[in-house]
Amino acid sequence: MSNLLQTVSTFALKVNGEVRTVEASPDMPLLWVLRDLMRLTGTKYGCGIGLCGACTIHLDGEAIRSCSTPISAAVGKEVTTIEGLSIDGTHPLQLAWDELNVSQCGYCQTGQIMTAASWMREKENPTPQAIDGYQSGNLCRCGTYTRIRAAIVRATEIEGR
Amino acid sequence: MFLFEQELPDTSERPTIVNMSRRDFLKRTALAAGSTFVLGAFIGCRSKTEFVPETKIPAQGTMADAAFQPNLLIGISDAGDVFIVCTRSEMGQGIRTGMPPVIADELEASWNRVHVVQADGDPKYGDQNTDGSRSVRKHFDEWRKAGATARAMFVTAAAQTWGVAESECVAENHVVKHMATGRELGYGELAATAATLEVPENPTLKSRDQWRYITKPMRGVDNRDIVTGTAVFGIDAQLPGMLYASVERCPVIGGKVKTYDTKSALAIPGVRQVIPIPAATLPPAFNALGGLAVVAENTWAAFKGREALEVEWHLGPNATHNSEVYRNEMEKSATSPGREIRTVGDVTRAMNEAAKTVEAVYHVPMLAHAPMEPPSALAWVKKDGTCEIWTPSQDPQAVRTTVAETLGVEVEKITVHVTLLGGGFGRKSKPDYVVEAVLISKAVGAPVKVTWTREDEIRFDYFHAPSVQYLQAGLDAQGKTTAWVHRTTFPSISSTFRTNVDHASSGELGLGFTTNPYNIPNMRLENGAAEAHVRIGWLRSVCNIQHGFTLNAFAGELAQAAGRDQKDYLLELIGPPRNLNSLFEGDKGAYGEDLSRHPYETGRLRHVVELAAEKAGWGKDRPKGHALGIAAHFSFVSYVAHVVHASVKDGKVRVHRVDCAVDCGTYVNPDRVKAQMEGSVVFGLTLALHGKITVSSGAVEQSNFHDYPLLRINETPEIHVHIVENQSPPGGVGEPGVPPVAPALTNAILRITGKPIRELPIRLSELS
Numbered sequence: 001m002s003n004l005l006q007t008v009s010t011f012a013l014k015v016n017g018e019v020r021t022v023e024a025s026p027d028m029p030l031l032w033v034l035r036d037l038m039r040l041t042g043t044k045y046g047c048g049i050g051l052c053g054a055c056t057i058h059l060d061g062e063a064i065r066s067c068s069t070p071i072s073a074a075v076g077k078e079v080t081t082i083e084g085l086s087i088d089g090t091h092p093l094q095l096a097w098d099e100l101n102v103s104q105c106g107y108c109q110t111g112q113i114m115t116a117a118s119w120m121r122e123k124e125n126p127t128p129q130a131i132d133g134y135q136s137g138n139l140c141r142c143g144t145y146t147r148i149r150a151a152i153v154r155a156t157e158i159e160g161r
Numbered sequence: 162m163f164l165f166e167q168e169l170p171d172t173s174e175r176p177t178i179v180n181m182s183r184r185d186f187l188k189r190t191a192l193a194a195g196s197t198f199v200l201g202a203f204i205g206c207r208s209k210t211e212f213v214p215e216t217k218i219p220a221q222g223t224m225a226d227a228a229f230q231p232n233l234l235i236g237i238s239d240a241g242d243v244f245i246v247c248t249r250s251e252m253g254q255g256i257r258t259g260m261p262p263v264i265a266d267e268l269e270a271s272w273n274r275v276h277v278v279q280a281d282g283d284p285k286y287g288d289q290n291t292d293g294s295r296s297v298r299k300h301f302d303e304w305r306k307a308g309a310t311a312r313a314m315f316v317t318a319a320a321q322t323w324g325v326a327e328s329e330c331v332a333e334n335h336v337v338k339h340m341a342t343g344r345e346l347g348y349g350e351l352a353a354t355a356a357t358l359e360v361p362e363n364p365t366l367k368s369r370d371q372w373r374y375i376t377k378p379m380r381g382v383d384n385r386d387i388v389t390g391t392a393v394f395g396i397d398a399q400l401p402g403m404l405y406a407s408v409e410r411c412p413v414i415g416g417k418v419k420t421y422d423t424k425s426a427l428a429i430p431g432v433r434q435v436i437p438i439p440a441a442t443l444p445p446a447f448n449a450l451g452g453l454a455v456v457a458e459n460t461w462a463a464f465k466g467r468e469a470l471e472v473e474w475h476l477g478p479n480a481t482h483n484s485e486v487y488r489n490e491m492e493k494s495a496t497s498p499g500r501e502i503r504t505v506g507d508v509t510r511a512m513n514e515a516a517k518t519v520e521a522v523y524h525v526p527m528l529a530h531a532p533m534e535p536p537s538a539l540a541w542v543k544k545d546g547t548c549e550i551w552t553p554s555q556d557p558q559a560v561r562t563t564v565a566e567t568l569g570v571e572v573e574k575i576t577v578h579v580t581l582l583g584g585g586f587g588r589k590s591k592p593d594y595v596v597e598a599v600l601i602s603k604a605v606g607a608p609v610k611v612t613w614t615r616e617d618e619i620r621f622d623y624f625h626a627p628s629v630q631y632l633q634a635g636l637d638a639q640g641k642t643t644a645w646v647h648r649t650t651f652p653s654i655s656s657t658f659r660t661n662v663d664h665a666s667s668g669e670l671g672l673g674f675t676t677n678p679y680n681i682p683n684m685r686l687e688n689g690a691a692e693a694h695v696r697i698g699w700l701r702s703v704c705n706i707q708h709g710f711t712l713n714a715f716a717g718e719l720a721q722a723a724g725r726d727q728k729d730y731l732l733e734l735i736g737p738p739r740n741l742n743s744l745f746e747g748d749k750g751a752y753g754e755d756l757s758r759h760p761y762e763t764g765r766l767r768h769v770v771e772l773a774a775e776k777a778g779w780g781k782d783r784p785k786g787h788a789l790g791i792a793a794h795f796s797f798v799s800y801v802a803h804v805v806h807a808s809v810k811d812g813k814v815r816v817h818r819v820d821c822a823v824d825c826g827t828y829v830n831p832d833r834v835k836a837q838m839e840g841s842v843v844f845g846l847t848l849a850l851h852g853k854i855t856v857s858s859g860a861v862e863q864s865n866f867h868d869y870p871l872l873r874i875n876e877t878p879e880i881h882v883h884i885v886e887n888q889s890p891p892g893g894v895g896e897p898g899v900p901p902v903a904p905a906l907t908n909a910i911l912r913i914t915g916k917p918i919r920e921l922p923i924r925l926s927e928l929s
């Protein structure tokens with residue numbers, strides 16, 4: 001391990017529109033920066049190696065795995081977590097998820113929503129193939145996949161597409 | 162918003178509920194009315210259609226100071242807030258939107274005034290162990306009575322206030338009405354008077370047609386918190402000044418630390434201390450496994466510190482354990498005479514006289530739970546000798562007693578707050594991870610949160626037992642099965658709690674093995690010996706996984722041998738509608754249920770087979786390479802059948818659609834019954850297609866989702882759930898959907914390829 005990584009530095013990050021300053025080693029994944037240093041626990045740990053999507057957040061609007069993205073990579077970028085996806089929890093995906101009772105335990109769902117929110121911004125009409133393709137990086141052990149599909153379609157209706 | 166039962170430490174301004182007193186947080190909730198607290202109520206509540214959510218009216222008080230508390234489960238304030246205690250753990254099965262509606266229904270409470278309070282672990286609530294698909298099954302009547310008691314007292318209070326006969330008054334949707342005059346008094350107005358009354362022994366329960374919430378789809382009470390990221394799971398629990406820990410454990414069960422060096426670990430920024438945890442003695446029970454805990458200022462530092470530890474282990478006696486060798490030993494055991502469990506008729510003679518015999522050896526591997534939230538616990542051993550815990554536990558009372566024993570203090574000193582569980586599936590019934598947090602907190606004198614990595618979760622699970630089963634059947638000239646031998650072999654869960662266990666318990670055999678419903682005149686059931694070398698535990702539907710698999714997969718093979726339709730043959734095996742109570746001794750039937758309340762009826766099993774087949778379009782022509790497969794299983798006193806539509810192409814299997822028929826008797830929230838069946842299908846397909854844990858030199862070889870994959874959305878079929886309307890007492894829902902999934906799939910593949918699948922997970926080489 002290089003000495004550089006052992007050194008704690010000060011980072012100013014823009015998270016959900018607010019600049020926040022933390023002390024961390026440059027290799028600390030954003031996941032733990034958000035959860036432990038900023039107390040934003042809506043972003044979840046599931047595997048730590050990019051295989052489950054529970055830790056999905058947006059970096060400049062793009063969905064990334066926060067467990068595999070070091071804090072140093074977020075400098076100068078906009079970080080958005082589930083807590084900042086909408087001001088009052090009324091993003092069409094959040095409404096659709098509630099309406100269709102997608103969640104079982106709910107643990108994977110913030111990651112599922114953050115993944116969907118990112119790719120749906122560009123996709124006009126989510127086809128079943130697109131949904132399965134884009135969401136396939138997000139695991140749900142409770143098996144809510146069929147409802148996730150339905151809720152994404154429902155969200156586009158709510159959005160009035 | 163998630164309400165804990167007890168006051169929580171009132172300490173800082175951090176935006177999580179563990180840092181606010183309940184009063185504070187209710188105040189904030191009031192400000193945020195509608196955003197975090199929308200629960201919803203029924204409009205046109207007598208219909209089965211989805212209800213229109215109404216904004217929750219924020220609570221003005223708390224459960225603790227509610228004026229009227231007729232029992233432990235209900236508190237009603239002068240303002241008319243209704244607090245309902247959920248005594249069972251929420252792990253995704255939907256109990257927080259199951260138990261409260263039952264109580265609220267009998268109480269005639271308006272749903273938008275109901276606040277769900279999560280109970281701490283305390284024997285005053287009776288059984289809280291949330292496993293065995295038994296929350297509604299065991300407690301439905303008790304919860305109804307709790308609600309009806311309060312309703313009856315409101316009626317009495319109103320009648321006394323007005324000086325009229327109780328029979329002239331009726332409770333409806335949060336008010337009591339005097340029918341003759343139309344006068345009304347709200348529950349809040351009546352709370353103080355009701356509190357002075359004697360609690361009636363036997364209040365009248367509502368009739369089914371009066372149910373307001375029960376049997377109606379209800380919107381999840383935690384939906385909003387979940388989708389906004391404010392829901393608090395165990396891994397999210399926080400306290401000011403808390404430290405974070407990660408534990409390095411011996412890769413082999415029963416091993417212990419030989420030597421260690423902490424220098425590099427302590428050099429990692431943020432790492433504070435390394436605490437040795439004494440090795441657990443065998444049997445493992447609920448003990449912490451022992452090892453070295455790295456205590457740090459954040460989770461990441463704890464993980465990194467752990468990687469930097471230098472440890473050498475005494476591996477202990479299980480270091481010679483290898484799955485390959487073990488598999489052969491179990492196969493030998495399964496194919497030699499075993500312990501006799503049940504014999505009916507004369508099997509030897511019937512086999513000799515059979516026109517055809519079929520035999521098969523089936524393998525189901527060891528499986529890990531892999532809840533998306535790994536085990537975690539926040540514990541705070543305080544200077545005054547008390548201990549407070551926040552943890553995602555299925556069994557908070559077991560946490561309490563185990564921790565009390567560990568610390569050598571009275572259980573009263575231990576407080577266990579139950580957070581939401583990010584999945585449980587049986588893993589979180591075992592409090593070993595909480596014991597770790599408690600020991601570390603005691604050693605460092607601060608609150609400590611232990612977070613298991615995914616690797617820890619998979620390597621140090623209480624695994625679903627690997628199994629080998631031998632089946633043999635004799636068919637007569639018409640292809641009818643006349644003789645049946647079934648020998649099941651797997652290490653018992655009892656081995657986790659006792660030494661020298663080498664056979665299954667009768668409880669385990671009652672999970673699909675001795676409950677075999679097939680109508681065969683000559684039958685012999687045996688259990689082969691197997692010892693455990695890892696921690697064995699219960700996983701969603703437990704031994705029904707392997708027994709449901711073989712009973713149905715072998716039925717598929719026999720149908721093929723007889724040249725018959727799979728569904729017709731399954732129905733013939735099940736036989737005519739009849740009562741199978743004779744399979745049990747005494748009054749207790751399957752799953753410890755009273756036989757008079759839960760008779761074992763093959764008519765119900767037949768019905769789900771027929772319903773699933775009909776809904777799936779059984780018998781219709783399918784394109785080449787496509788077929789339907791069917792399987793049905795009785796477990797947790799419910800009956801489930803699945804029809805799987807699969808195809809095989811280029812050595813790959815694809816599941817297109819699953820039709821699930823479930824008869825769970827009376828249900829509470831049909832939307833959650835459906836969700837549990839959907840989830841069971843995904844869970845069952847995961848174990849059919851992916852799941853396999855192996856051990857080499859005593860250590861588990863898999864570690865994360867790359868080598869222990871779970872089903873993904875792009876592999877998930879359409880799922881159609883068909884619920885049987887049946888007014889029998891409630892059966893289980895969380896587990897019974899799992900067992901028939903894998904065999905319905907292998908039966909479909911059998912029809913496509915003509916080759917039976919006798920080993921899970923399904924291997925591609927068998928599909929060509």
Ligand code: FES
Nearest residue numbers: 046047048053067
């Ligand atoms: S925790 Fe980041 S992908 Fe699993």
Ligand code: FES
Nearest residue numbers: 105106108140142
């Ligand atoms: S809802 Fe439990 S893991 Fe997805």
